[in-house]
Amino acid sequence: MSTVPSKPAILVTAADLAPQALALLRDYAIVYAGKTPTEDDIAGLCRQHNPQAIIVRYGKVGAPAMDAAPALRVISKHGSGTDTIDKVAAKARSIEVRAAVGANAAAVAEQAMALLLACAKSVVRMNARMHASFWDKATHKSVELAGRTVGLVGVGAIGARFARMARGLDMRVIAFDPYAKEAPEGVELVDLETLWKSSDAISLHCPLTQENRGLLNAQTLARCKPGVIVVNTARGGLIDEPALLEAVRSGQVFAAGLDSFAVEPMVAGHPFQGEERILLSPHIGGVTADAYVKMGVAAAENALAVLHA
Known part of the structure; x- marks a missing residue:
């Protein structure tokens, strides 16, 4: 009596995946790791x-996970930042990272x-004051x-x-990006020193290296x-958090709007908590x-592109 081989597995390091993505992966057995999986x-x-x-x-996906899965061919990020994937280990094992x-x-x-507007307009503080x-x-x-x-x-x-949104507010936009082949329309590429000295607000949009x-x-x-605003x-990890806290308290930084942190999730008692001019959100930008x-x-399409190559 012959048996039908089981579907090959795809591991999702979460408790769910969009139905549209699952439809693309119908030929695979989907394994969920839960809401807060450890390495x-x-x-x-x-x-x-x-x-x-x-x-x-x-x-995070590191070398131990890769070594535990000999069939692993691709690690596909559900988003743009791949800093939670050990890319050096993946390359050494010929595993693609997308x-x-x-x-x-x-x-x-x-x-x-x-966050920029909320900082500039003191939205959170004025709301609290009105409610009081x-x-x-x-x-x-x-x-x-x-x-x-x-x-x-x-x-x-x-x-x-x-x-583009900042230009719509009639702001001057300058940028530092050593990997940009050309500047987006209306953006002036500058060196970091010029950016620090010239900016009334600074917004970070780069990967962590x-x-x-x-x-x-x-x-x-x-x-x-x-009085610069930081977003x-x-x-x-792009920000030295104690240094930012000191700069806010001294007034060097007018306000900061933060959606990501050195350690996530943020734990009770973090020094940023209770600081009126530091606006916090739990990494929900995306x-x-x-x-x-x-x-x-x-993420599903990127995985399939490698698996079906």
């Missing part, structure tokens, strides 16, 4: 199911702009963004989209304009209903 969880599931592909949403570049660009760029029965019209002054300069670190899909870890630190913040929807589908489909 050990992922390695254990690799050992158990020997997946041909891993779609990475949460958690990213869903641009799939969440609209969502993240909108979050960055929301205060009326601060006679004493409050917001920051007007029109005519001011925003400096972008990175002008990939997200940065370029943010730049060993070279740029702690890019925004005590030294670079000191070279910025007094980060990229990776928390978390919209539309982006969920776009990233899932792109």
Whole structure:
């Protein structure tokens, strides 16, 4: 009596995947790692199911997981940032790493702009004051963004989209991006020193690498304009968090809008908590209903492109 071989496995490091992505992967057995998988969880599931592909949403994928899955051919990121994947280990094992570049660009760029506007207009503080029965019209002054300069670190899909929105607010847009072959329309490419000195607001839109870890630190913040606004929807490791906290408290930084952090999820007692001029969101820039589908489909398509090559 013959048996029908089971479907090859694809591991998803999350508890769900968009139905549109699942439809593309119908020839594979989908294994979910849960909402908050650890590296050990992922390695254990690799050992158990020997997946041909891993779609990475949460958690880190390192050499132990790769070694536990001899059939593994591709690691596909559900998003654009691949810093949670050990790319050196993957290359050494001839495992391709793919990213869903641009799939969440609209969502993240909108979050960055929301944080910039909220900082400039003191949205959170004024809301709290109003709910406490205060009326601060006679004493409050917001920051007007029109005519001011925003400096972008990175002008990939997200940065370029943010730049278009900033130009729509009549802001001057400058950017540093050593990988950009040409500047997006209306954006002036500059060196980092010019960006620090010239920007009234700085928004980070670059991947995290060993070279740029702690890019925004005590030294670079000191070279910025007094009262600069800082926005980060990229990776928390780009910022030296104690240095940023000190700069906010001293007034060197007027306000900061942050959607990513050095350690995630943020734990109770983090020094940023309770700071009125540091606006926090839990790395949700790319978390919209539309982006969920776009990233899932792109991650599935990237995995299949390798598996079916």
